[in-house]
């Protein structure tokens with residue numbers, strides 16, 4: 590019994606002297622750890638003579654309880670003090686401005702596409718999306734270019750290992766898809782999307798680029814409608830005072846075919862370079878849908894007529910922002926992209 594009393598006195602004195610968490614934990618190991626002295630006293634209960642065992646056991650457990658309670662209370666008080674100290678020693682200055690968040694933005698190509706969609710939406714055009722992987726039939730044949738037709742040379746093609754499956758070289762095959770879906774109803778759509786050409790990469794051409802195709806089909810659609818639509822579009826995009834010029838050209842899927850130029854402001858210091866001294870700048874190819882193509886789409890050329898056009902929005906963006914290298918569009922250089 591006197592052993593227990595002195596154990597309690599010693600343990601209590603040492604506990605009272607503990608000032609922080611590490612000393613408290615060391616104390617706990619000394620008395621309650623695997624070889625702890627209080628623990629040993631508890632284990633000894635079985636070895637005590639029977640007549641003293643009960644009193645001894647009760648006393649040992651009481652000591653254990655008291656010490657544990659005091660220890661727990663002191664430990665949480667010590668933690669509390671340590672936290673208080675660290676908060677006052679390193680106060681959190683909530684008046685500091687936060688780190689600036691980098692704001693994202695739309696890619697310049699997306700911006701121009703959305704401008705183009707807006708302008709055509711105002712004229713009643715819907716956006717129609719079609720596949721980027723095409724078959725030879727739709728990309729060429731149904732557009733009036735049979736195999737070995739020399740006009741195919743205008744489109745350097747990426748072929749896949751599956752014969753007849755290619756990456757579309759222009760958005761024009763989309764014309765066939767819309768016509769076959771919508772026929773015999775009238776059509777007024779734009780077909781935007783990525784196209785691919787297997788050609789040398791230069792500052793003016795890339796192996797991948799976007800196009801925006803337009804297709805209008807109905808009864809009594811004429812060249813005047815084409816001219817009016819494109820003029821309205823060009824003036825909305827480039828300025829109300831722009832002059833638009835139509836030159837005759839050739840595409841197998843339109844007849845007659847034209848190329849469309851806009852005049853470039855002479856005041857612009859880049860005017861000469863952009864227009865190669867002519868004052869005119871090409872923005873797209875177009876024409877009246879060829880009767881063969883109409884028929885391939887399911888329409889009767891005796892009853893229906895239509896016009897189509899195709900432009901390269903990257904080229905248009907280059908004009909608008911005086912960008913001199915088309916490769917910048919997909920190079921993902923943020924120093925370039927941040928400018929728009």
Ligand code: PHE
Nearest residue numbers: 759761840874875897898899
């Ligand atoms: N598909 C043609 C090209 O890629 C452009 C075009 C579209 C021309 C529609 C006429 C009509 O060059």
